[in-house]
Amino acid sequence: IGRRYKALSLLLHPDKVRNSCNGNGAMIEKAEKAFEYVRKAMSLLKDENKMKHFKDLIEEGVKQGNRDFAQQQLQSSSTSDSQSSTLEQTQEKAMLKIFAEIERKRRDVERRKCNQEKRERGQEDDEVNKLKKERNFDKNW
Secondary structure, three states: OHHHHHHHHHHHOHHHHHHHOOOOHHHHHHHHHHHHHHHHHHHHHHOHHHHHHHHHHHHHHHHHHHHHHHHHHHHHHHOOOOOOOOHHHHHHHHHHHHHHHHHHHHHHHHHHHHHHHHHHHHHHHHHHHHHHHHHHHHHHO
8 A cells, every 4th residue: 555655646746747747737736636635545544443444344345245246146037137247346336335325424414514613603793793783782872
């Protein structure tokens, strides 16, 4: 993982891209985003707890894929279905579903947190406006 990270980071580093693309702003911006993505992935993989969590998720996806494949095989034996997929495809599909569900939940939590912060800022602004109005009323009274 370390060697691949180093190779990717050398390939995607914004300074390297800046020198090779002669100041193309779009390419530099894409390189910065890609480099940040690779750096973030490496920091996740360095953390032993997160690495174990990801391995457990992958193992669960493989198990779910095995179950789905067995179920597909039972269904396709009873019907002549030429659309059956391989075991690896079924396992990969199950893993992708697991990671997609986790990402969906993460985004949902992030959205709720953002809405809560907006609500709190709105309440604070209302309080400030209320105090200003009270001071203005007392001043004019």
